[in-house]
Amino acid sequence: MEVAVRVVQAACTLCQRVQDALLLPASASGSVHSKLDRSPVTVADWGVQAIVSWLLSDCFQDENISIVAEEDDETLSSSDGAALLESVVAAVNGCLIEAPKYGLRSPEKELKAHDILQAIRRCSSIGGPKGRFWVLDPVDGTLGFVRGDQYAVALALIEDGEVVLGVLGCPNYPMKKEWLNYHQRYYRLMSKVSPPTPGSWHRGCVMYAHRGCGQAWMQPLVHDFGKLDWRNSREVRVSTVSDxxxxxxxxxxxxxxxxxxxxxxxxxxxxxxxxxxxxxxxxxxxxxxxxxxxxxxxxxxxxxxxxxxxxxxxxxxxxxxxxxxxxxxxxxxxxxxxxxxxxxxxxxxxxxxxxxxxxxxxxxxxxxxxxxxxxxxxxxxxxxxxxxxxxxxx
Ligand SMILES: Nc1ncnc2c1ncn2[C@@H]1O[C@H](COP(=O)(O)OS(=O)(=O)O)[C@@H](OP(=O)(O)O)[C@H]1O
Ligand SMILES: [Mg+2]
Ligand SMILES: [Mg+2]
Ligand SMILES: [Mg+2]
Missing domain, CATH: 3.40.190.80 (D-Maltodextrin-Binding Protein; domain 2)
Known part of the structure; x- marks a missing residue:
């Protein structure tokens, strides 16, 4: 659970950077690609899949870690995917170099394009009723992501067909519901207005739970995990409204x-x-x-x-x-x-x-x-x- 939360925190940083760049007026419309089913995919979808795959393999010292994930490397490996692959490589290395901030290890040297393709390709498990595998949606709600709106990084672990843990990184979902409006204003204007109470405002949150604990948790999205105390996590509970x-x-x-x-x-x-x-x-x-x-x-x-x-x-x-x-x-x-x-x-x-x-x-x-x-x-x-x-x- 601890590794999964750290990895999702790191992945959210990559997403925020890509989304911020995507929303700049000068951003090229070519940054959003279309899959065969005409759904969108971006540098963040591939980038997150690569870093989660790389970090999980590194943390568990297992090259053959089993991951079921949404994206594949076909477009990036194709002859006209070279420029795109270069953007993914830059985003991934930019994020992995900061891995120690999240209590994780950086690669010894920058990853090369083929390492990144391999990390993406490694997530090709097909799941099933037996054994243990990770399940990853690198960017869920890619449409929301490209529109500057809500999206999530979703990582779960399945054992013998049961979900045993889940982590949801929600980079645009503030810790407090009331801050949602503030965030929307932030995006609409891309202005530098200071948050309602400086220091306490967080643009996003990470939620997580372990099967059988009867508890689910939320912590603020951070950019320096060294500063994050696990005691900043607080328990969340469903609404009591039944009418x-x-x-x-x-x-x-x-x-x-x-x-x-x-x-x-x-x-x-x-x-x-x-x-x-x-x-x-x-x-x-x-x-x-x-x-x-x-x-x-x-x-x-x-x-x-x-x-x-x-x-x-x-x-x-x-x-x-x-x-x-x-x-x-x-x-x-x-x-x-x-x-x-x-x-x-x-x-x-x-x-x-x-x-x-x-x-x-x-x-x-x-x-x-x-x-x-x-x-x-x-x-x-x-x-x-x-x-x-x-x-x-x-
Ligand atoms: N036709 C169709 N029907 C139902 N669901 C579909 C369909 N096509 C795609 N998907 C999956 O929906 C995921 C996005 O769900 P959302 O709840 O974010 O949808 S929405 O954009 O708010 O309408 C989306 O996840 P991401 O691809 O990760 O964004 C898809 O897996
Ligand atoms: Mg999805
Ligand atoms: Mg997705
Ligand atoms: Mg998709």
Whole structure:
């Protein structure tokens, strides 16, 4: 846990530097790349994957450490990826040289491009039901990241299919909810206004939890870990609100990633009256765990398969902070079946407590069949079965 927290703290520094540069007016639009599924990827996604892979291998003296992570080295290794690779190398070395500030070791010499490609490539475990592996989403919410908004660095450890620890670095999620507005102003103006109470303001936080402890923790994001006392960590707990009238739900920002119409209907049917909070990344899970919101719902389009790195770290933090998280059928998320959350029933529901959770799971059942989602889902199943059939013929 200690190593994981230190590594995530270091990774967050890399992200902040890349994000600050990305948001400068002179920043080249070429700094954001598009993957095959047209989702964005940046120097920070590759850079974080490389440093986490390198630091974990170094700390545990294990070249063959098992890591499941989102990115691969294909673009960087391609002939037109040379300039990009150079930026990743610079970002990684710039961060690793400061590793001792986080209580970690720097490499003896600067890493070369091929070391970095190797570190990225090493994260190619495929998970599964047995053994122990790390799960990393180097930048979760890359869209939020490139828009100067919320994102998270998410690292978890899975043992025999169970998430045993989770660390969520949230570089733009201040220790106190009230400071969020301050932060937004900071980004909009990129001004040098001094924080509300100098010295006490932190732009971000890191949350972490270990399975079975019944506790989850938060510490400020720091730039010099030597100065960080673990006693700066404080326990977080889910909200005690169980009345839907006073509860707030959060969900993904993009309607391509969840059905806002379906969740609006659900919210209405269980008596939620507040406007939903739309936030990028697993910062939504952090918000539940520390009691800033009560509910999270996500209903991806039929056919989309959720990946373990988008949830593992957040799930254990929510659970240890006292919350409940399942699929829409009320079953636990299954991290034992490879890179996907296989068998996920319709969507994901996380709540601060069992009462709200029970009501929402019930409401999904009541409204699913009359929703357009179920029709789309049927149509998609039909198409999927047809293509499986065609594939098997070939
Ligand atoms: N079509 C579709 N449906 C559902 N989910 C998808 C989809 N495509 C991508 N993803 C995954 O969603 C991750 C980002 O989730 P967010 O909650 O940040 O979404 S949003 O940007 O706020 O809408 C995002 O994580 P990152 O790629 O790490 O940013 C993806 O893994
Ligand atoms: Mg993600
Ligand atoms: Mg990501
Ligand atoms: Mg991505």
């Amino acid at each position: 839907p009238l006073s509860a707030t739900f959060c969900e993904p920002v993009e309607k391509a990633n969840t059905s806002h119409t379906f969740t609006a209907g659900l919210a209405h049917s269980v008596g939620l009256r507040k406007q939903p909070l739309r936030v990028y990344s697993m910062v939504k899970y952090a918000a539940i765990a520390r009691g800033d919101v009560e509910i999270f719902m996500k209903f991806a389009r039929a056919g989309y398969k959720e990946k373990i790195w988008d949830h593992a770290a957040g799930v254990v933090i929510i659970q240890e902070a006292g919350g409940v998280i399942t699929d829409a059928g009320g079953r636990p998320l299954d991290f034992s079946r490879g890179v996907f959350l296989e068998g996920l029933d319709r969507g994901i529901i996380a709540c601060s407590g069992p009462l709200l959770h029970h009501r929402i799971v019930g409401a999904v059942d009541a409204s699913w069949n009359s929703s357009t989602l179920s029709h789309i889902s049927d149509a998609c199943h039909h198409i999927t079965y047809q293509s499986i059939h065609i594939e098997s013929i070939h």
